[in-house]
Amino acid sequence: MSKKILVVDDEPNIIFSLEFLLQREGYQVAAAANGEEALRQITEFQPDMILLDVMLPKKNGFEVCQEIRCNPAWSSIKIVMLTAKGLDTEMQKGLALGADAYMTKPFSTMELMALVRKLLETGE
Secondary structure (H helix, E strand, C coil), rough: CEEEEEEEEECCHHHHHHHHHHCCCCCCEECCCCCHHHHHHHHCCCCEEEEEEEEEECCCCCHHHHEEEEEEECCEEEEEECCCCHHHHHHEEEEEEECCEEEECCCCHHHHHHHHHEEEEEEH
């Protein structure tokens, strides 16, 4: 069974391109455009991984990450924060809240896909 990835971003172009890349690699993909929708999608779609933007409407990515990590049923979900917020303090905050990785935009799609494979296949 292929792994499921939830893409959470408020930029339609980013969602579209990530969906294309991930589906091409054989992953099942769902998308959400804001933090509240992301939390609903987690319950419905049950992803193995979330690619999570920080700057989102309704609930930001830090809040979403924190809620995921506070729910024991979601503890195995891998979280990769993808954001234009590249300051060390923001990266440290994301990782402290429980993100497995933090990648700044613009990002290399090759690096992102390597990271996705590594996290999903090895669990590291």
